[in-house]
Amino acid sequence: DTEVTQTPKHLVMGMTNKKSLKCEQHMGHRAMYWYKQKAKKPPELMFVYSYEKLSINESVPSRFSPECPNSSLLNLHLHALQPEDSALYLCASSQGIGAGVYNEQFFGPGTRLTVL
Amino acid sequence: SQQGEEDPQALSIQEGENATMNCSYKTSINNLQWYRQNSGRGLVHLILIRSNEREKHSGRLRVTLDTSKKSSSLLITASRAADTASYFCAPRSNRDDKIIFGKGTRLHILP
Numbered sequence: 667d668t669e670v671t672q673t674p675k676h677l678v679m680g681m682t683n684k685k686s687l688k689c690e691q692h693m694g695h696r697a698m699y700w701y702k703q704k705a706k707k708p709p710e711l712m713f714v715y716s717y718e719k720l721s722i723n724e725s726v727p728s729r730f731s732p733e734c735p736n737s738s739l740l741n742l743h744l745h746a747l748q749p750e751d752s753a754l755y756l757c758a759s760s761q762g763i764g765a766g767v768y769n770e771q772f773f774g775p776g777t778r779l780t781v782l
Numbered sequence: 783s784q785q786g787e788e789d790p791q792a793l794s795i796q797e798g799e800n801a802t803m804n805c806s807y808k809t810s811i812n813n814l815q816w817y818r819q820n821s822g823r824g825l826v827h828l829i830l831i832r833s834n835e836r837e838k839h840s841g842r843l844r845v846t847l848d849t850s851k852k853s854s855s856l857l858i859t860a861s862r863a864a865d866t867a868s869y870f871c872a873p874r875s876n877r878d879d880k881i882i883f884g885k886g887t888r889l890h891i892l893p
Contacts, residue, residue, distance in 0.1 A: 772827065
């Protein structure tokens with residue numbers, strides 16, 4: 667299984683809502699990533715988890731809260747978002763990170779988030 | 783920043799022609815990767831070239847890397863309509879674990 671799955675595909679939420687995005691992979695990868703992508707822009711790295719621990723936080727606002735319950739799952743909890751947070755949220759995984767690891771990333775199809 | 787900068791930003795060619803995209807970056811790298819993204823969907827990894835490699839092939843794709851010039855190129859030969867997509871280079875710094883995507887080249891194959 668070389669697939670990264672993301673749910674939901676589409677999400678519309680109000681600024682007072684709490685919602686979660688989910689990502690799952692069964693490739694035995696030990697690194698997982700969240701990216702945010704606005705229209706016609708490249709993906710922007712948000713978080714990196716390595717061996718279920720947060721490795722990188724790219725100064726993301728606290729209204730985005732990542733969670734890695736186990737090596738196959740990655741969640742992104744959303745609370746009190748702003749309309750400018752509307753974007754495509756991409757999850758990715760790779761075998762690992764660190765010296766000597768070449769870090770090819772496998773991406774999910776993304777969740778299209780709209781904040782009203 | 784090791785973010786790549788692709789050139790051109792947009793490219794339209796006739797089906798069957800070759801497409802060349804270039805990428806420049808600023809720092810020392812461990813490897814450089816190219817990804818494709820169809821409109822509004824996830825990215826697909828195309829090819830990875832290591833810092834000690836100069837050229838790599840995969841099917842109709844040919845990637846070159848010149849670390850002295852901090853640049854890479856992606857050549858797609860005999861283009862097809864299905865190649866219409868955005869292409870991103872992603873240099874990986876040998877200092878940290880981040881892959882930072884460049885702005886991308888939007889490739890449009892005309893029938």
